[in-house]
Amino acid sequence: MHTSSQLSAGYLREDPLPAAPPAQQPRGRCIVVTSGKGGVGKTTTTANVGVALASTGARVVLIDADVGLRNLDIVLGLEARVRHHVLDVLEGKAELDDALVSDKRVPTLKLLAASQTREKDDVDTTAFHAMVDQLRERFDYVLIDCPAGIEKGFQNAIVGADEAIIVCTPEVSAVRDADRVVGLLGDRVKITLIVNRLRPALVRRGKMLSVDDVNAILRLPLLGVIADEPGVIVSTNKGEPIALDAASPTGDAYRKIAGRIAGTDTSTPEIPREASFLDKLFGGQR
Amino acid sequence: MSARRIVVTSGKGGVGKTTTTANLGAALALRGKRVVLVDADIGLRNLDLVLGLEKRIVFDIVEVVEGRCQLRQALIKDKRFGEMLSVLPAAQTRDKTAVTENQFAKVIDDLAEMCDYAIIDCPAGIEHGFRNAVAGAREAIVVTTPEVSAIRDADRVIGKLNERGLPIRLVINRIRPDMVRSGDMLSVEDVCEILSAELLGIVPDDEDVIDTTNRGEPIALRAESRLAGIYEKIARRLEGEIVPFTQLNAPNFLSRFLGRKAG
Numbered sequence: 001m002h003t004s005s006q007l008s009a010g011y012l013r014e015d016p017l018p019a020a021p022p023a024q025q026p027r028g029r030c031i032v033v034t035s036g037k038g039g040v041g042k043t044t045t046t047a048n049v050g051v052a053l054a055s056t057g058a059r060v061v062l063i064d065a066d067v068g069l070r071n072l073d074i075v076l077g078l079e080a081r082v083r084h085h086v087l088d089v090l091e092g093k094a095e096l097d098d099a100l101v102s103d104k105r106v107p108t109l110k111l112l113a114a115s116q117t118r119e120k121d122d123v124d125t126t127a128f129h130a131m132v133d134q135l136r137e138r139f140d141y142v143l144i145d146c147p148a149g150i151e152k153g154f155q156n157a158i159v160g161a162d163e164a165i166i167v168c169t170p171e172v173s174a175v176r177d178a179d180r181v182v183g184l185l186g187d188r189v190k191i192t193l194i195v196n197r198l199r200p201a202l203v204r205r206g207k208m209l210s211v212d213d214v215n216a217i218l219r220l221p222l223l224g225v226i227a228d229e230p231g232v233i234v235s236t237n238k239g240e241p242i243a244l245d246a247a248s249p250t251g252d253a254y255r256k257i258a259g260r261i262a263g264t265d266t267s268t269p270e271i272p273r274e275a276s277f278l279d280k281l282f283g284g285q286r
Numbered sequence: 287m288s289a290r291r292i293v294v295t296s297g298k299g300g301v302g303k304t305t306t307t308a309n310l311g312a313a314l315a316l317r318g319k320r321v322v323l324v325d326a327d328i329g330l331r332n333l334d335l336v337l338g339l340e341k342r343i344v345f346d347i348v349e350v351v352e353g354r355c356q357l358r359q360a361l362i363k364d365k366r367f368g369e370m371l372s373v374l375p376a377a378q379t380r381d382k383t384a385v386t387e388n389q390f391a392k393v394i395d396d397l398a399e400m401c402d403y404a405i406i407d408c409p410a411g412i413e414h415g416f417r418n419a420v421a422g423a424r425e426a427i428v429v430t431t432p433e434v435s436a437i438r439d440a441d442r443v444i445g446k447l448n449e450r451g452l453p454i455r456l457v458i459n460r461i462r463p464d465m466v467r468s469g470d471m472l473s474v475e476d477v478c479e480i481l482s483a484e485l486l487g488i489v490p491d492d493e494d495v496i497d498t499t500n501r502g503e504p505i506a507l508r509a510e511s512r513l514a515g516i517y518e519k520i521a522r523r524l525e526g527e528i529v530p531f532t533q534l535n536a537p538n539f540l541s542r543f544l545g546r547k548a549g
Contacts, residue, residue: 071439
């Protein structure tokens, strides 16, 4: 059963034989990438997981919720193509479609950039939520890059999400902040964990927390572990997500994370191994 | 007597504000200055952890502002530095709107009567927490890493600090000289040119920081670490001494750079 308003607004004009009325189409998943602490890799994670999901053909939109300090456009190398941003859409100054930036490399990936010259307090939480819901009708995945902290920007970023990826580095301060964010997210949201910037050699020497140490406190389902390696910094500075690099073990780790999110990969996350003598000799190029 | 009031800020999170605050404070205290470190990251405090003082917190800055304790009662003395280094912790279970800019500035004014340096550890971002942290400051240290995203955020913060007329000095953190040499990382020279701010310090990426931070032990106390010497030099520059910048095994670009800037 569908109402006449759905019929007229939905498909009668263009689609003579729709498979299902719009209201019954499966909605895309909305996942917020968050951490509490800044600089642990939320934006890098959002970019790489988004690229990896979209590379499998899924329709993915990435939203930069860091109004005033945006960076997702840089990490994706799309900064020159941004014409409109989230606040333009929310304030009716631009159509949503005009604000979505298409990725150069992966056609099913879109970016909705944050405004650089405005502030998070300018974002209306209810309008943001409505925009996310609208995007979920059109995309398989809506990934939201949350700003650091637990203020207004965090509140906006989580409002439409029913899943969260916590990004945490193996540091006491990051674990403490992540734990606080888990508490704030509550039971409404399904939470998983990515441990980022692990240095296996330091863990072995007892100078860095291990993945088990981190998760003894956070106790979250582990989505993946990413090594601290120069390739990530290089790819970020160049605006070329490492998930696109077929030869990179870190890129592979992101692709597996995407597979676990999609449910196509049931393998247990691997802990990055130490670079061997040969790796060092060849500068990690394999 | 009135202290220097310095905010340590960055825009982007995770570039090393808290580590810089703790170690610069420690280096100044070791030089005989009375230092109070103020954690402005209400809700996500970490300065106490980095200094290993988390178990000794009784009162916090919100309780001071709300008149529920005396300012002196809330200060935690770091016993490793005698009477010289104390911390005013942030509240963990409140949020940044619990304190107004005026209230924050009043706390810093009061602290300035008790010490030589009040150093404020700013939260990430440019919202309420940032405005509080800069409200009582007269000088700013901007911490950045040689990454495009950190520099973009630092640039935005420098704009905001300029609006307030605060003098700004730059600490470039987590430089990896090998990556600079291979062209995979921006150089100190690149960063200074983009941000056009006076350089206060260059800190290499060093795994000792991870370990000492997790242990709550400022690296400035670990005399054998090269970073202890680097923070000491930053402290001396802050006090007005002219101290040459440490060569980070990258003579080609640094010597050019130093040739122009030193002195």
